Amino acid sequence: MDLFQFVARFHVLVLHLPIGILMLAALLETHMVFGKSKRPYLLNVIWFWGAISATGACVLGWMLSQADGYAADAIFIHRSFGISVAVIGFVCWWLFKRAYAEDDVTQGQSRPHASQPQKNAKPKLLVSVLSGAQLFFLFATGHYGANMTHGETYLVEHAPNLVRAVAGFPPHKAARPPITSLDDVVVYDDLIAPMLEQRCASCHNDSKQKGKLNLANMEAIVKGGTSSNTLVIGDADASELYKRITLNPSHKEFMPAEGKPPLSDDQVAIIKWWINAGAPVNERLPSVAMEKSDKVFAMNVLGLSPEAFPAIPAITLEQANALENAGFVVKQIDRTNGYLDLDLSISRRPITAETRAALSAVSQNIAYVNLSYATLSAQDMALLSTFTGLKRLRLEHASVDANTVFELSTLENLRYLNVFGSSVDDSIFDVVSNMPALEQLYLTGTNVTEDNVNAFKTASQVNIYYVAYTSADAKSSAHGTE
Amino acid sequence: MNRRQFIKGSAAGLSASAMLGLSNSVNGMNASTLAQAKDLSPILSGPNNGVLGAPHLPAKAKRVIYLFQSGGPSQLETFDYKPTLAKRHGQQLPDEVRGGQVLTGMSAQQSSLPLAKSVFDFKQYGESGAWVSELLPHTSKIVDDLCIIRSMKTDAINHDPAITFLQTGFPIAGRPSIGAWSSYGLGSDNPNLPPFIVMVSANSGGQPLYARLWGNGFLPSIHQGVQFRGGKDPVLYLNNPPGVDSSNRKQMMEHFRRLQDLQYQQWQDEEIRSRMAQYDMAERMQASIPDATDLSDEPDWVFDMYGEDAKTPGTYAANCLLARRLAERNVKFIQLYHQGWDQHDWLPGGITKQCKNTDQASAALVTDLKQRGLLDDTLVIWGGEFGRTNYSQGKLTEQGYGRDHHPGCFSIWMAGGGIKPGVYGETDEFGYNIVKNEVHVHDFHATLFHLMGIEHEKLTYKYQGRRFRLTDVHGHVIKDILA
CATH class of the missing domain: 3.80.10.10 (Ribonuclease Inhibitor)
Incomplete structure (x- = not known):
């Protein structure tokens, strides 16, 4: 039991308070300064408690950052923005309170004249700049915080390519053209990657990496997971990637784990062939040596075997x-x-x-x-x-x-x-x-x-x-x- | 009126279609079939398409001919050649080989368990080099069409539980037979003939057979096997009685249907519908049976192939020929039984007679199906319910030796429909224990269903609160023997 971390984890709850309160304050303040109606005194209270809640989130956030598991530079940027939110909250509270203080005093003292038109110019520039800055820092803090929990690709995963380009991400992978013959097959993209995607990727992808293993791209496969011999090029029997899928299915190290559907016999055979053939990537199949039996396995995996039936809708x-x-x-x-x-x-x-x-x-x-x-x-x-x-x-x-x-x-x-x-x-x-x-x-x-x-x-x-x-x-x- | 009937009767007010939807047996959409959401739901859901509508996977075997050799043929005199037994002829079965195997009451009391060699010669045949004994001269010529499995294993040591196990997947009576499951799951490919037909050789005798071996168990009774009689008329009373013509018959059936329908409205008992379906089938069989069973249009060379016996109705050879004719007519599951393989003593004489009556016709059936292009999608199975001991039951003499029941290993063969020819599995040098590639009866069933296009874990029937299947909670498809 770690009471410190128990409390720290309330960061995830508390952080929503400044987001709501300070955003409300900034929007209301802007609305008031450009609108005709009078600024309520209540706004001072909102700014104050918003800044207090931001401070609380900062403290809890710092406590949470003491635990392992977060990248230092990710913490740095999130922390910097977070502290800025709290500081600007207090600045707004103090400055706006002062800027409107005369009004409040005047109004308070001369109630009989309350109907007189307001003479003092509202602090439009000050409010615009500070409220805008506050909103910016709020969103920035939230964004970098979310990146730490959901992963950096979460936001743009389904974004249009234009948005991805602006955000500095590579465009989505183009869909592979349908395979009609073994001659067209690019080894990794057409044969290996779809199998890994189908059977392994739910636990071993860019954002979730059980056993610290990512099977979503070739670099990550070569890098391997907790065990360094995920892929021993040229030796399937020494490669965890092959060993784990050929254990007895009841073995606790068998993959896919937890009773998820295993690879088919053809797929297992192709993984073996691929590793032993030197784990080629961009080569086309005809340029890689292949036994006749391996060709049959590949045909089966790709749905090209003469026995296979391409999908067709049922008759009415x-x-x-x-x-x-x-x-x-x-x-x-x-x-x-x-x-x-x-x-x-x-x-x-x-x-x-x-x-x-x-x-x-x-x-x-x-x-x-x-x-x-x-x-x-x-x-x-x-x-x-x-x-x-x-x-x-x-x-x-x-x-x-x-x-x-x-x-x-x-x-x-x-x-x-x-x-x-x-x-x-x-x-x-x-x-x-x-x-x-x-x-x-x-x-x-x-x-x-x-x-x-x-x-x-x-x-x-x-x-x-x-x-x-x-x-x-x-x-x-x-x-x-x- | 029992509780169930009361509940069914009081629900009769509901529309008939709602009742059908609730019933397990009629359209059969029980949980296991509904669970396959990714399936393209088969558009064909009539009674001829079975509960599955279409197979889980493309069937390699559209039909099955199961040549059941009842009694337990000796593997040591047929397919499992053991030279060691000749070397150790007369010596005691070593305890470490027996490994505590329980023996039947027939040889457990023997003071001595002398190993017994086969008195018959073995030779290697075909490209697979399979060893086959001189008892099977015809089978030995077609070994390259066969997958000989020498590593079959069962759990039962006596005839009744062993044969019940092999035919229903469970050693205690009451489960549906393989053919009944097949009819329930896949329906029929010929609306004019039953999808499951049984023939018992008239020229054999021995351990009894009983209708529950081809029974429907708890499945609707329409799925039970229909047994042909072993005589001149395989099905009796096909002709209209004297003085009754076809239009009389039709009228009678019409009224009969209405009566039965009234009963169904009242009781909502699916068995009433099964019964009506059987009457309708019987009416169609008046035309289809004579066409299927009349051998007079078979040329002489066919009888040369199957042997002279084939001209005598009811013999194993005639039944094999009939099986081919039924296969041509798309009968899905054709089950033959030939009794008399239970050689506890005087084995050489007994088994010689058995082989003489079956060898030629079994081989002819495979050859005939092959030349007609039917072996490609017809699975032929030859085998009994267990093997026989490597020691002699009773006194070990040249002609008088016998062999007791042995569940630990036995040999069968399969041919055609999606099977890879060859020799599979291995027993130890004593022919007593399996040392390589065991095929348990459950695995055999799983493989058989796989070839028929059924995933054995997915064809279930809910009965008494649990979902039953042919392989119970066991069974692995033996992929090594798939073509």
Whole structure:
């Protein structure tokens, strides 16, 4: 228990009294000297108590400054202004009291003549200068005091760039352009900083620094926190930054602490890669050595992996109903985005103008579609080619052949294509060789020839599934339509 | 009338929609789903979309086929090759290996616990170099499609609690089964078939199975598994009775619906609605079941793959083929059971027969799904409820040795839907304790749900004052085996 500091902390309460009282005094005084009405004697009392409260705040403030934790120059400037407030308070009290003293005496002695117009000129200059000075010192004291508690950036954190420039702060960081490929990635700004901002910055930023660690910029990360080995460039295992995020989550030194959401496995892997790669900052990714697996981690962190779905709004209830009325089983891929998984193979409803209208209304939302057993016109296939987000397309036993399959060649995100038991022939290889994302291709039971399957297998990365049953065999496995 | 019914009945004056909003079971907006404020609220909230409306994350496995090998297949005769047992054949199980493990009443009284080697040969197969025994010639050909987990662990040592644990996440009866949770959370991808279908091999016997293994527990009864019969007609009474045509049927159902609705107005009991939904489903199944179960359109090469058994309705092989047909029709959870893996004695003969009845069809199912492009988003699981001891129960002889129940380690495999093929986990040289990458049953459930797009901690149901989930308060997703 420290009674001295207990009392000192009342500074934070008492300081509001001079702010209120002296500001009121200065404004009233100015109002009176320029206005027509008479200056009330009460103003002397207000000035006096304002100055007294300022003195009290000064004393308590000095006591508070005896405790550790405040920068000396911050205290100096706040203290200087604070003492000035108290001094000017007393000066105003004394001078204004004198300046108006005759009035008061005259008025007091000659009440019968009170209605006579006031002859004496009011002390306009004196009041303007002193009241103005008092207001200036009040605000200055308050500002520097607030800087000590909230941090210097608090006031301008959300200020427009013009204001920041005037106050001597750098302009806000420009938003990074959206990343569409690993080649565009600036290592620190695009890959590392957003992760730290997302998972670490709430406790380790410019103004709040748990463990004396700031992770808001590269200089601060290099400087480190209480332990000096926050970042051991080139050695992730020796770096606290990596060690702390890989402990057992129940360990008391695990970060993020207090059950805050931890970094994902991909993010942890990227931190490791970054430290071991020498903690590059302004380099672009292609100029930094990267294993294939690290590239996958980076793609995942940046949301670029082929598995990832960029955010897209959900379709409306009316659009969903239209699809269901056309015979589709309609599913949303997951709860966080609006991609659809559509299946017409259950109802096997014929495709009509309504079906096409319902589909084209949501064409950007379709990620998976199952049109097995469907009869597909050239028009339907052309519609399919507009589903730019399509990843999986099932056309088992569907009426698709050499004349219509070429429409699919524009599907640049297609990962999975299944034409099992359909009538496509070797012309499909021309179509799929233009599909950059294709990984899986199912051709069993079609009219392709084994030679061409084998030729394509050697020429491409696509996994082809083809078993040479006779196509009559495979076709007869088609279960009957309704 | 009990207290609950009284309260429900007296609240009947409220609008029906208000009641639905209060009910846990109908639209299911219980606290756990409401808590996910950052979610895009799924626009699809019909009964076919489950309580979640959409999965928490994109599902790698849109459907699951669980080939449950009931009785506890011996890991030491199938996937967990232990040459040390051959070296120490007949020696006593060292106490430090047993580590105080409690034994069942069947072998605890034995004066001797002699280590028993497998009489079957093991070889390495595939790129993963997985060891598989000669009992599984077909499975050994597809090891590169499988993730063989040799480090499964359970808490229960007897059949009932162990199988209940594996199927419901808790060793004591009363919890919903995995398939019921899946139906509750994700709904159905085919409105004409139940989302959870169960088939028990007719060509097997042994430890009993009971409907609660595929039951709904405290979930609404609409989520329970629907069991197909192991015979020529998997579902009986699909045809209209003589003298009753479809329009008669429709009229009857119409009146029946109105009667049930009156009951619902009075009692506000959600089970009445479940019942009505089941009647409606039965009506749709009159058309969808014959289409799904009639194997006459399957070509000969399919039967060559699955084996001759597949032509006999109700066999494991026929059920595997049926499982593929149901998967093609988007049935979400297809559960097969094959009994008879409980070889306490005369193990070599018993397990040979078991493998003969299941090996070819299990492998064929994976291969068939793969060539049809279905393995990409269908998860196939093969495994029992626990493992078997490395010592012989009863006298150790070449053909007469047996193995008792062993919860400490057992082997399963998974294939397809988001699983990374390979061999995972390791047991000690005695095949008794797990030394690397243990997968507890809770972890298995968490991983299974993850593949289905469910975050296992977020799918809950409030019952008797607390929120229940499949993994109770446990479970970690085994990320190492995700593709």
